[in-house]
Amino acid sequence: MPLFSKGIILEQHKEPALSKNILQYPSEPSFFANPYPYSEFPSIEQLTDIARRANIIDEHDGALLADKLSFSSTKGHPVGIIADALDDDPYISSQLALALHQSDLISRGLHLCAVALKIKSICIMVYKNIYDLSIQIPTMIKNINVVRIKGKYPAENRIDNILGKSKRKLIIGTGALLHLARAVDENRIQTTCFVTVSGNCIAKPANVEFPIGLPVSSALDFCTVALDPTRVVVGGSMTGKSILDPSSELLTANSRAVLAFEDRRERRAFNCIGCSRCTEVCPQELAPFLIYKYTALEKYDELYRFDVARCDECGSCSYVCPAELDLADYVIKGKNYILKKMSDSGVTSASEQQDLIHRKNLKKLKKRRMRFVVITDISDSVKQIRNSLISVKRSITANNKTKKTQEENRP
Numbered sequence: 001m002p003l004f005s006k007g008i009i010l011e012q013h014k015e016p017a018l019s020k021n022i023l024q025y026p027s028e029p030s031f032f033a034n035p036y037p038y039s040e041f042p043s044i045e046q047l048t049d050i051a052r053r054a055n056i057i058d059e060h061d062g063a064l065l066a067d068k069l070s071f072s073s074t075k076g077h078p079v080g081i082i083a084d085a086l087d088d089d090p091y092i093s094s095q096l097a098l099a100l101h102q103s104d105l106i107s108r109g110l111h112l113c114a115v116a117l118k119i120k121s122i123c124i125m126v127y128k129n130i131y132d133l134s135i136q137i138p139t140m141i142k143n144i145n146v147v148r149i150k151g152k153y154p155a156e157n158r159i160d161n162i163l164g165k166s167k168r169k170l171i172i173g174t175g176a177l178l179h180l181a182r183a184v185d186e187n188r189i190q191t192t193c194f195v196t197v198s199g200n201c202i203a204k205p206a207n208v209e210f211p212i213g214l215p216v217s218s219a220l221d222f223c224t225v226a227l228d229p230t231r232v233v234v235g236g237s238m239t240g241k242s243i244l245d246p247s248s249e250l251l252t253a254n255s256r257a258v259l260a261f262e263d264r265r266e267r268r269a270f271n272c273i274g275c276s277r278c279t280e281v282c283p284q285e286l287a288p289f290l291i292y293k294y295t296a297l298e299k300y301d302e303l304y305r306f307d308v309a310r311c312d313e314c315g316s317c318s319y320v321c322p323a324e325l326d327l328a329d330y331v332i333k334g335k336n337y338i339l340k341k342m343s344d345s346g347v348t349s350a351s352e353q354q355d356l357i358h359r360k361n362l363k364k365l366k367k368r369r370m371r372f373v374v375i376t377d378i379s380d381s382v383k384q385i386r387n388s389l390i391s392v393k394r395s396i397t398a399n400n401k402t403k404k405t406q407e408e409n410r411p
């Protein structure tokens, strides 16, 4: 079970991007060829159809919005809808900026989903621990409750607490809600994504609406690169991936940030000082330093012992490591290896995975016991040899004694 008190408090660095209005990168919008005459509030079938035709990707999880709506209406039956404006990674504010600066469209998208799915409970979720803001996050946005998730990073683990743990909820990113509102009211297809461009190399940090497929280098140039970055990250500051060539990497529908850093620290070899901070912050109670070690040594089979499949890729372990080891990268590599092995052996459900891990661990334990048994056997044989040597020695001594007595008694 994850321990929610674990994690870290991070400085958020969301300003000055968040307070500024969202900028537009010049691009031409696309529209449906033959728009249907839908009513102000389409039915769930119509809304799903619109979302599919508009090709809306939900940046919350990278899934097609149409699939999520269709699942919710047939099998999921959620009791509430949450607009995701959480943005608990440092520097990123692309979802929160939409909730604050494009509230009309976010509220419209949320109501469209709620009416179509006949759901009364809706809210916008934000992260509470942001202390360096130049603007205030209100308690209500367009009459919709703003729910603040407090506590340490990663806050996504605590989404369950909203609306109650057992209740099903549909979580949709604010970007997807905005595109849905545009699709219904303006017949627009999603051709853009909302991205935070920031980091200590960017002169004008901002949230920008970029066309999908734009090279990352153009996104950086749009916000003016003041220093040559040593590291460019696409995705999140904690969970994103570092890229080598920004001109060949393209923005996708669920890109949420492009961050450029000048990072003076030098990369070191395996240099764990055993402080155990990585274990203390891991929300899944894993042992990142051990997983790192075995993955780096490519001893992947050892990973079954450490439940690596539970890693939620939050990046906290790398962030706190004083030895500056890329722990999360290695843990994720190990996790992918184990998951691939499991799917190759036909394991699909979580309980089957647990079962497989258990069996693997049991096998290892048996092997160790076998080794122990063998060692016990060897020690028994050594004892036997020792005893027989002692008895041989004793009989030699006895023989010698007899010979000596016979010689002494000889006339």
Ligand code: SF4
Pocket: 281, 282, 283, 284, 285, 286, 288, 310, 311, 312, 313, 314, 315, 316, 317, 318, 327, 328, 331
């Ligand atoms: S990335 Fe994985 S191992 Fe590291 S702290 Fe997060 S859950 Fe734990």
Ligand code: SF4
Pocket: 271, 272, 273, 274, 275, 276, 277, 278, 279, 288, 289, 320, 321, 322, 323, 324, 325, 327
């Ligand atoms: S945080 Fe880094 S130095 Fe500390 S135990 Fe983990 S791997 Fe080692």
